[in-house]
Amino acid sequence: MNDNEMKHKVEKMALERYGKAFTFVLVIAIVVLLVIEIFTHRHGELPIEEMFFFPAIYGFSAFVFIVMMGKLLRQVIMRPENYYQDEEDDRDDA
Amino acid sequence: MMPDLGLPPGLVMILAAIAIPFLPPLTRHIWMLLAVAISATTLLASPGDHLIWSIMGLELSLYHVDNLTFPFSMIFHIAAFLVVIYSWHVKTWPELTATLAYAGAAIAAVHAGDLISLFIWWEATAITSVFIILAAGTVAARQAAMRYLIIQVSSGVLLIGGAALYYFEFGRITFEAMTLEGMASWFIFLAFGIKAAFPFLNGWLQDAYPEATPTGTVALSAFTTKLAIYALARGFPGTEVLIWIGAVMTAFPVFFAVIENDLRRVLSFSLNNQLGFMVVAVGIGTPLALNGAVAHAFVHIIYKALLFMSVGCVVHQTGTAKASELGGLYRKMPFTMLCCVIGAMSIAAFPLFSGFVAKSLTMTALGGTEYALAYLVLLFASAGVLEHSGIKIPYFTFFAHPSTREIGKTPAGMTIAMGIAAIMCIGIGIFPGLLYQILPYAKVKNPYDLSHVTGQLQLLLLAGMAFVVLIRLGLYPPEIRSTVLNTDWFYRRLAPAIIKPLVAFFMSLAKSADHIIMMVARKAMAGAKWIAEHPVAGPVIPGPAALVQVMVLLFIMAIIYANLI
Numbered sequence: 001m002n003d004n005e006m007k008h009k010v011e012k013m014a015l016e017r018y019g020k021a022f023t024f025v026l027v028i029a030i031v032v033l034l035v036i037e038i039f040t041h042r043h044g045e046l047p048i049e050e051m052f053f054f055p056a057i058y059g060f061s062a063f064v065f066i067v068m069m070g071k072l073l074r075q076v077i078m079r080p081e082n083y084y085q086d087e088e089d090d091r092d093d094a
Numbered sequence: 095m096m097p098d099l100g101l102p103p104g105l106v107m108i109l110a111a112i113a114i115p116f117l118p119p120l121t122r123h124i125w126m127l128l129a130v131a132i133s134a135t136t137l138l139a140s141p142g143d144h145l146i147w148s149i150m151g152l153e154l155s156l157y158h159v160d161n162l163t164f165p166f167s168m169i170f171h172i173a174a175f176l177v178v179i180y181s182w183h184v185k186t187w188p189e190l191t192a193t194l195a196y197a198g199a200a201i202a203a204v205h206a207g208d209l210i211s212l213f214i215w216w217e218a219t220a221i222t223s224v225f226i227i228l229a230a231g232t233v234a235a236r237q238a239a240m241r242y243l244i245i246q247v248s249s250g251v252l253l254i255g256g257a258a259l260y261y262f263e264f265g266r267i268t269f270e271a272m273t274l275e276g277m278a279s280w281f282i283f284l285a286f287g288i289k290a291a292f293p294f295l296n297g298w299l300q301d302a303y304p305e306a307t308p309t310g311t312v313a314l315s316a317f318t319t320k321l322a323i324y325a326l327a328r329g330f331p332g333t334e335v336l337i338w339i340g341a342v343m344t345a346f347p348v349f350f351a352v353i354e355n356d357l358r359r360v361l362s363f364s365l366n367n368q369l370g371f372m373v374v375a376v377g378i379g380t381p382l383a384l385n386g387a388v389a390h391a392f393v394h395i396i397y398k399a400l401l402f403m404s405v406g407c408v409v410h411q412t413g414t415a416k417a418s419e420l421g422g423l424y425r426k427m428p429f430t431m432l433c434c435v436i437g438a439m440s441i442a443a444f445p446l447f448s449g450f451v452a453k454s455l456t457m458t459a460l461g462g463t464e465y466a467l468a469y470l471v472l473l474f475a476s477a478g479v480l481e482h483s484g485i486k487i488p489y490f491t492f493f494a495h496p497s498t499r500e501i502g503k504t505p506a507g508m509t510i511a512m513g514i515a516a517i518m519c520i521g522i523g524i525f526p527g528l529l530y531q532i533l534p535y536a537k538v539k540n541p542y543d544l545s546h547v548t549g550q551l552q553l554l555l556l557a558g559m560a561f562v563v564l565i566r567l568g569l570y571p572p573e574i575r576s577t578v579l580n581t582d583w584f585y586r587r588l589a590p591a592i593i594k595p596l597v598a599f600f601m602s603l604a605k606s607a608d609h610i611i612m613m614v615a616r617k618a619m620a621g622a623k624w625i626a627e628h629p630v631a632g633p634v635i636p637g638p639a640a641l642v643q644v645m646v647l648l649f650i651m652a653i654i655y656a657n658l659i
Binding site: 011037 | 586
């Protein structure tokens with residue numbers, strides 16, 4: 001294993017460690033929010049917003065929906081990187 | 095107190111810009127800061143019309159000041175200041191000249207009290223900003239700049255057309271609140287809509303902005319679109335259709351941003367989505383909502399500039415903004431990473447960051463109306479903002495993959511500008527009163543109550559959790575080198591695909607017609623020649639003589655016919 005590969009591996013492990021720490025902090029914060037939600041009344045702009053843990057459920061679902069739709073959208077509107085380039089280069093030469 | 099230079103605000107910056115090419119490179123930025131500072135003294139002017147020009151029977155108000163112009167003028171001056179600092183390492187004059195003139199034109203436009211002077215500065219922002227895109231010096235930038243110019247000038251043409259019709263209809267050119275009745279207001283509305291990047295009129299934004307230099311994109315992100323928001327807030331407050339247009343604007347770009355690989359393009363989609371929130375607020379039109387639009391525009395300019403600055407810094411150091419080629423820079427560029435995260439948390443509207451104190455005004459205003467669906471769309475889009483700007487930008491730039499890339503030193507100007515913008519994002523977030531006191535309408539109460547804070551945190555943290563889950567399950571779409579089709583496809587591909595064959599068809603038709611005409615002409619000539627060469631009455635009368643006789647005969651017959659009638 002050369003120096004570069006070694007560095008790469010160490011970096012990868014560090015990133016994984018930070019990722020785990022981030023997830024841990026996130027879970028703790030969510031648990032705290034859940035506890036607050038149980039013990040306090042949260043006022044919402046719409047009646048539906050006052051449902052138990054509504055913003056949380058809505059945020060999670062919205063995020064997953066956006067990403068999944070994005071994946072679907074890729075099938076329709078994703079093109080190779082040089083999609084516009086070829087024709088425009090021709091035009092430029094002309 | 096009113097500083098009286100006899101010049102409308104911003105014009106001093108345009109005049110100063112003209113001198114930039116003739117100054118030694120080392121003094122150019124000091125000169126630019128000086129121009130911004132002198133122009134900023136106009137912020138002290140009291141409300142009213144300070145400079146009227148009478149021209150061709152029209153009264154042009156070039157220096158209009160009121161509660162709405164003040165916050166926009168102030169933030170445009172701040173943005174100009176930040177851009178000058180950020181571009182301190184840029185020594186070439188074309189970009190610097192264009193940048194200062196562009197910022198000056200936008201400031202002057204804010205102070206236009208009538209539609210004609212608004213048009214002049216509206217066009218000036220278009221023309222000056224084109225040179226910022228051109229300054230990148232690439233073929234792609236040149237082509238994008240031309241498309242950008244066509245769209246921007248079209249906006250100007252609609253505006254002057256609308257202004258003329260407005261004058262004929264109402265006999266005045268004052269830039270005031272209008273209703274969407276009649277062609278004049280529709281023309282003006284569309285002109286504003288192009289610059290505000292309404293749905294399907296937005297292609298120019300994602301097409302052109304990412305093609306500019308790292309410094310140029312920061313300048314571009316601040317002015318044109320927010321000038322359009324200002325214009326909508328002055329011209330069309332409370333126009334219901336804006337609520338739905340804005341709602342679509344908030345939701346529709348987020349899907350594109352998920353799959354876009356160029357991070358500056360992702361930020362351009364994000365810019366579009368943010369404009370949506372402001373457009374909705376203008377559409378509601380209540381004092382609270384309009385305050386929301388202004389507050390959002392104000393903080394947005396700072397955090398969007400911060401995001402563009404941090405990604406620009408990465409482009410400056412690595413030469414690319416492609417997510418597929420970046421990642422793992424957190425150790426190499428820790429300060430830039432920190433600034434980017436602050437910008438990301440601000441745009442995602444985390445409590446204690448500037449986005450939160452602005453967005454909650456619009457959300458509260460919208461929650462109090464009957465537009466519950468629009469409210470839910472905006473809530474949905476808020477999760478979208480977290481996705482593309484809150485997570486995607488910092489994650490794919492600074493984390494995601496290990497990096498062994500060598501990085502040079504970041505220019506000091508870039509670091510300082512990012513630092514100032516980051517401090518402003520946090521400062522406004524912690525002390526919202528600083529922002530609220532300059533808002534144009536009614537007083538606003540503090541947004542920090544338990545319901546607002548916990549509700550927002552629930553939305554954002556669970557959306558963040560969704561990201562973690564999707565990444566860990568391998569369901570998050572990978573970064574792929576690609577082009578994502580946007581609405582500019584209609585004029586870059588569809589229109590040529592239809593028009594080219596049509597043009598070819600008409601060209602071939604013209605060619606055939608030409609061919610037929612030439613053939614007939616040739617035959618006629620040949621016939622005439624044949625007649626001329628062949629005697630028609632035996633050997634006595636030669637052909638040419640016969641032709642002359644026929645012509646004389648025809649002439650005589652024509653005279654007789656004319657006499658008869």
